[in-house]
Amino acid sequence: MSQIKVIGDALPNLPWEDKPEGSQEVVWRYSHNPIIPRNPFVGANSTFNSAAVPFNGKFAGVFRCDSTAREMQIHVGFSDDGINWQITPERIQFINPDPEVTRWEYGYDPRVVWIEDRYYVTWCNGYHGPTIGVAWTKDFREFHQLENAFLIFNRNGVLFPRRINGKYMMLSRPSDNGHTPFGDIFISQSPDMIHWGCHRHVMGRSDGWQSTKIGAGPIPIETSEGWLMFYHGVLTSCNGFVYSFGAALLDLEEPWKVIHRSKKFLIAPWEQYECVGDVPNVTFPCAALTDAPSGRIAIYYGCADTVTGLCFTTAEAVVDHLKAGN
Numbered sequence: 512m513s514q515i516k517v518i519g520d521a522l523p524n525l526p527w528e529d530k531p532e533g534s535q536e537v538v539w540r541y542s543h544n545p546i547i548p549r550n551p552f553v554g555a556n557s558t559f560n561s562a563a564v565p566f567n568g569k570f571a572g573v574f575r576c577d578s579t580a581r582e583m584q585i586h587v588g589f590s591d592d593g594i595n596w597q598i599t600p601e602r603i604q605f606i607n608p609d610p611e612v613t614r615w616e617y618g619y620d621p622r623v624v625w626i627e628d629r630y631y632v633t634w635c636n637g638y639h640g641p642t643i644g645v646a647w648t649k650d651f652r653e654f655h656q657l658e659n660a661f662l663i664f665n666r667n668g669v670l671f672p673r674r675i676n677g678k679y680m681m682l683s684r685p686s687d688n689g690h691t692p693f694g695d696i697f698i699s700q701s702p703d704m705i706h707w708g709c710h711r712h713v714m715g716r717s718d719g720w721q722s723t724k725i726g727a728g729p730i731p732i733e734t735s736e737g738w739l740m741f742y743h744g745v746l747t748s749c750n751g752f753v754y755s756f757g758a759a760l761l762d763l764e765e766p767w768k769v770i771h772r773s774k775k776f777l778i779a780p781w782e783q784y785e786c787v788g789d790v791p792n793v794t795f796p797c798a799a800l801t802d803a804p805s806g807r808i809a810i811y812y813g814c815a816d817t818v819t820g821l822c823f824t825t826a827e828a829v830v831d832h833l834k835a836g837n
């Protein structure tokens with residue numbers, strides 16, 4: 512076992528469950544999954560692909576809730592323990608003096624990250640097609656929307672938790688206006704969170720579970736060995752797409768350089784609630800909480816585009832697994 516250090520804050524109240532006795536899994540599921548049902552409030556059809564962060568000693572998050580009109584919207588939620596969530600029934604109303612910036616078509620698959628002095632939210636934002644919306648908040652009440660990061664078509668915009676060599680960095684996955692039968696992960700850089708450039712290719716699709724397309728999941732976790740990035744991979748079966756997830760280790764200074772990546776998935780749709788729902792066979796991670804001193808990680812993932820699950824691992828277990836060629 513290597514001595515991997517996670518760089519970040521302690522989070523002693525991280526939601527957690529020990530690995531079941533005798534389990535060989537690198538990532539194991541919470542025994543009471545799913546943690547969020549499809550309709551935590553009247554008017555919700557499904558709650559999945561969502562992001563949680565530590566907030567004021569407790570937890571806050573931004574949740575994808577598709578409505579019973581099947582509008583894709585994002586909502587704020589709060590939790591004392593990271594497991595039981597109160598989600599606000601009204602979608603987030605973003606603020607910007609320019610109405611063109613806050614023009615709303617749809618929003619989905621949010622990510623949330625603390626950078627320097629505030630939380631940033633990125634999500635797939637409808638602007639004549641899907642692109643990456645960006646906003647910031649300090650209190651999870653007022654959300655200030657910034658310019659879209661990119662032109663259409665793009666999805667899975669994921670910020671790094673700090674500047675690297677003075678630049679904000681964002682992973683994304685250029686796509687099309689449909690269900691996108693292709694897709695690689697790229698990285699873009701910005702001096703100001705508005706203007707994005709210096710785009711680099713990070714990694715492409717590969718074999719098996721990741722043979723159709725891939726996309727970044729939670730905010731990358733800084734470790735002594737590199738940035739630990741969980742990502743989803745998709746294969747096309749005779750019944751359609753299957754979404755699993757794995758992990759990669761990216762260079763700390765030049766995160767477009769891949770040190771290791773998963774050959775085998777860490778989680779694939781095996782459980783009933785991952786296989787049956789509005790979109791069958793989807794496990795889609797969008798957030799990870801980390802307790803730096805212990806290296807424990809709790810991952811939030813959407814299940815079958817219907818409910819939200821939680822699973823657990825440690826930085827050391829994942830990095831050792833990758834290094835061993837898995």
Ligand code: BMA
Binds near residue numbers: 754793813816
């Ligand atoms: C993607 C996004 C995700 C979803 C996945 C599977 O294109 O819409 O939100 O989980 O498809 O339906």
